[in-house]
Amino acid sequence: MARVVITGANRGIGLALTRQLVDRGDEVIAACRTPSEELEATDAHVHPGLDVTDIDSISRLASDLGEAPVDMLINNAGRLSNQSLGEMDAAAVAEMKQQFEVNSLGPVLVSQAVSEKMGQGGRIGIVTSRMGSIEDNTSGGSYGYRMSKAAVNIAGVSLAHDLKPRGIAVALLHPGFVRTEMTGMRGHVEPEEAATGLLERLDALDLSNTGHFWHANGERLPW
């Protein structure tokens, strides 16, 4: 049985990850800003009040974890909105900064705090997006989201280097195009299928493949 921490666990992919980990017998600390009825209905330990842009709430999560070691952290919380060239006004800039806080800084700060609870063999997943891949950007636009996911990709590689001496491995993971609130319920796969693939990648994560960028379906993605 592994002890797993998930952010953004109240809905979408985070909720599907929580359910699958609970079903296989893992101890899940399901962190979110506000718990949902669906999350409360699981056997996860729900940790409310985690806003990944609020460093004090990240500290509270770390202290709530106590002394028992954490085996895996899944940085899943994320934010998406679209900004287009020619339409970036002050409101759009504020929204772009917010995406950077949630998608880029959030996983770094949560990983910094929770990795302190990890020993050799610890695993950290960062749910990023192929929208943050420079090579894969064939259509432009989505400035805030693309920039924030590209930023977290390079941060994830730094985390992989910095945590390797402590025996902790890090994966950058794209879940696929998933039917959640984030995509207006459009997409190619359901959250359950994405969660299954993400957990397969995390189960296969170790120091030999730390710092890599994977699609949930097992494909290596270009930076």
Ligand SMILES: NC(=O)c1ccc[n+]([C@@H]2O[C@H](COP(=O)([O-])OP(=O)(O)OC[C@H]3O[C@@H](n4cnc5c(N)ncnc54)[C@H](OP(=O)(O)O)[C@@H]3O)[C@@H](O)[C@H]2O)c1
């Ligand atoms: N769906 C896709 O096709 C797709 C594709 C590529 C990558 N992703 C990534 O997959 C992850 C999960 O997305 P999803 O599709 O499941 O989206 P979602 O249904 O919109 O869920 C987003 C989650 O992030 C949480 N969140 C947002 N801002 C937060 C903050 N400041 N602090 C803490 N939690 C926060 C939300 O909590 P609240 O309910 O409190 O807002 C929610 O739990 C994200 O990182 C996303 O970028 C998704």
